[in-house]
Amino acid sequence: MSNAERPDGWAITSPRSDRVRMIASLSGRSARRKLGMFRAEGPQAVRSLLEHRAADVRELYLTDAGTAANPDLLALAAAAGRRIRRIPEDVLRAMVRSGNDAPAGATGSGADGPVSPQGVLALAAMPEPGLDDVLEGLPHGPLTLLVLHEVQDPGNVGTLIRAADASGAAAVIATAGTADVWAPKTVRSAAGSLFHLPVVTGIDPERLLPALAEHSISALATSGYAAQDLYDAELPERSAWLLGNEGHGLPDAVLQAADLAVRIPLAGSAESLNVAIAATVCLFETMRRRGGGAAR
Amino acid sequence: MSNAERPDGWAITSPRSDRVRMIASLSGRSARRKLGMFRAEGPQAVRSLLEHRAADVRELYLTDAGTAANPDLLALAAAAGRRIRRIPEDVLRAMVRSGNDAPAGATGSGADGPVSPQGVLALAAMPEPGLDDVLEGLPHGPLTLLVLHEVQDPGNVGTLIRAADASGAAAVIATAGTADVWAPKTVRSAAGSLFHLPVVTGIDPERLLPALAEHSISALATSGYAAQDLYDAELPERSAWLLGNEGHGLPDAVLQAADLAVRIPLAGSAESLNVAIAATVCLFETMRRRGGGAAR
Incomplete structure (x- = not known):
C-alpha cells in the first residue's frame, strides 16, 4: 500500500486549491468533455471501477474515515497499481460541490443535490466505445x-x-x-x-x-x-x-x-x-x- | 366555471403574502402535519386528485398558462364544485419554494430541487386511512x-x-x-x-x-x-x-x-x-x- 509511504501526508490540504476546483468542475458536462474524465463517488462505485475498469482510473482520493470503513479498497488499489491520495474531509466535500450547485446540505430533501461520497472518490477516463x-x-x-x-x-x-x-x-x-x-x-x-x-x-x-x-x-x-x-x-x-x-x-x-x-x-x-x-x-x-x- | 365570475381578478397578487408563505411551508413534513394539508403540483397530479379524491381538495390554483394548457381541469373542478383561484406566475413559483430549498432553478441538475408545476397547484387534505x-x-x-x-x-x-x-x-x-x-x-x-x-x-x-x-x-x-x-x-x-x-x-x-x-x-x-x-x-x-x- 503506497499510502503507507507517507502516513501523515495529505495529498491536498486546501479546499480552495486549483486541483479541487478542477475536480468540482467535473459536475458539468462541458468540463468532463474537455478534461476527458468523470468523478466516481462513494465506496460502491469506486470499488466497482477498480474491479472492472482499473486501467481507466486516474486519481483515487480517500479520507481517513473512508479508508477505515473500506479496507478492501486499499488492496484493490494496490492490485491495480493505483496510488491512494489521502485528503481531509473538507477537501473531499469541496470536490463534490459543483459550480452552480447550492452548498452541500442546503437542499431540503436528503436525496437531492450533492450526496456525501462517504470518504471515497476517484477520477477516471470515460470509456467511449464506438x-x-x-x-x-x-x-x-x-x-x-x-x-x-x-x-x-x-x-x-x-x-x-x-x-x-x-x-x-x-x-x-x-x-x-x-x-x-x-x-x-x-x-x-x-x-x-x-x-x-x-x-x-x-x-x-x-x-x-x-x-x-x-x-x-x-x-x-x-x-x-x-x-x-x-x-x-x-x-x-x-x-x-x-x-x-x-x-x-x-x-x-x-x-x-x-x-x-x-x-x-x-x-x-x-x-x-x-x-x-x-x-x-x-x-x-x-x-x-x-x-x-x-x-x- | 366560477373563474368566469372575476375574469380579471387575481386570487393572490403578492408572492410575499402570508397565504403564499403558508403554501410554501407545506414542503416540510411538520407544516403538513400541523395544517393537515399537502400540495399537489402539476396537471397530472391535480387531474388525478380531482378525478379520484375531489372531496379532499381544499384550494385550487391555476395560472393563465396552466388554464390554457389544461382546459379539462376547469370542467373537472366545476363538476367537483371546486373554485379555481387565478394567480400570476410569480406567485405560483413562490408557492413551491420551500423554506430551506435553494431558489428554484439554482440546483445544477434539472431533476433535483423544485420543479415547475406547469401552472397548476392544489392543496388537499391528507387521506389517512387506518x-x-x-x-x-x-x-x-x-x-x-x-x-x-x-x-x-x-x-x-x-x-x-x-x-x-x-x-x-x-x-x-x-x-x-x-x-x-x-x-x-x-x-x-x-x-x-x-x-x-x-x-x-x-x-x-x-x-x-x-x-x-x-x-x-x-x-x-x-x-x-x-x-x-x-x-x-x-x-x-x-x-x-x-x-x-x-x-x-x-x-x-x-x-x-x-x-x-x-x-x-x-x-x-x-x-x-x-x-x-x-x-x-x-x-x-x-x-x-x-x-x-x-x-x-
Whole structure:
C-alpha cells in the first residue's frame, strides 16, 4: 500500500486549491468533455471501477474515515497499481460541490443535490466505445440490449443502466438527446453497473436501427396503444428494448420503425409507468423467458 | 366555471403574502402535519386528485398558462364544485419554494430541487386511512399489497406507489421509518397513483405482520440469500411484498418474520437492485401469474 509511504501526508490540504476546483468542475458536462474524465463517488462505485475498469482510473482520493470503513479498497488499489491520495474531509466535500450547485446540505430533501461520497472518490477516463465496435463484439445467439432515447433525468439513466446490467443485457446504447451518463448523479444511481457493460453514447437514432438490423437485432418498443401484450408476445432471440423520454415516450417515427411494439398491461388506475419501471418489466420478462439469472 | 365570475381578478397578487408563505411551508413534513394539508403540483397530479379524491381538495390554483394548457381541469373542478383561484406566475413559483430549498432553478441538475408545476397547484387534505379499516375493506380472494419499510428517498417512495398501482396492488402500507408520502417530490413521482389506492402510513412493523396474518395475507420478502428463485417460487394468493431501506434492505428480524423469502435472479455483475426496480420485478411477476392487467 503506497499510502503507507507517507502516513501523515495529505495529498491536498486546501479546499480552495486549483486541483479541487478542477475536480468540482467535473459536475458539468462541458468540463468532463474537455478534461476527458468523470468523478466516481462513494465506496460502491469506486470499488466497482477498480474491479472492472482499473486501467481507466486516474486519481483515487480517500479520507481517513473512508479508508477505515473500506479496507478492501486499499488492496484493490494496490492490485491495480493505483496510488491512494489521502485528503481531509473538507477537501473531499469541496470536490463534490459543483459550480452552480447550492452548498452541500442546503437542499431540503436528503436525496437531492450533492450526496456525501462517504470518504471515497476517484477520477477516471470515460470509456467511449464506438457503436460498431460494440455491435461487432456481441456474442452470437440470444441477447438483449437497452436503448435510451432522450431520457432526461440523470437518476433515471443510472437506474436504467443498473436494471439492464442486473437483467443480463449485453450493452446499453444512449442516443444523442439522452442525459449524459457520466454526470455524478447518473454514476451514483448506476451503482457500479456503468463499469460492468459497454455503454455507447451520442448515437443518432436514424443510424441505430439499421445498424441493429445488420446484426440481426430486433428493435422492440413499448406503447400503450400496441395490440400485443408483453406477456403474450413472442420476443425475438436478439432484441433491443427502446425506451423514450419521461414526458413524451418514443417519437412516432422511432415507434413506427421498431420491429415490434408491445403493451405493458396496467392493472390499476395508473395511466403510465415511469421509464425505469417500464424498462425493468420488459428486461426482466425477457430474462425470465431465457431461464433467468444465467451468466452473461 | 366560477373563474368566469372575476375574469380579471387575481386570487393572490403578492408572492410575499402570508397565504403564499403558508403554501410554501407545506414542503416540510411538520407544516403538513400541523395544517393537515399537502400540495399537489402539476396537471397530472391535480387531474388525478380531482378525478379520484375531489372531496379532499381544499384550494385550487391555476395560472393563465396552466388554464390554457389544461382546459379539462376547469370542467373537472366545476363538476367537483371546486373554485379555481387565478394567480400570476410569480406567485405560483413562490408557492413551491420551500423554506430551506435553494431558489428554484439554482440546483445544477434539472431533476433535483423544485420543479415547475406547469401552472397548476392544489392543496388537499391528507387521506389517512387506518390500517385496520384498510385491511377490513380488502376484497376476498387473490390480492397483492406493497409494504415499504424505512425507504428513505421521497422519489423512490413515489415511484414505488406508482408501480404498485400499475401492477394492481390493492393498497400500500408504509412503516413509521419511511419517508413521508405527502412530500412534494413523492407526490410528483407517484404521478397520481397516491390518489388511486389506499396508502397507510406510520405503521409499526411489529404490529403489521400479525395484522396481515389475521387477514390471511402472507408476508413476502426478497433476499439475495434466499434459497428460492422468484420465478420458481409458488406465490401465495394473498401476499404483501415487503421492501426495505435503499442501503440496508430489510432488517433481519423482519426478514425472518416473513412467510417466504425469494431471490430475484441477477444476470450481470450487478450486486443488487434499486428498491423500486426490485419491487417492480416482484409486483409485475405476481400480476403476470394472475393473468395480467385485469381490473382491480
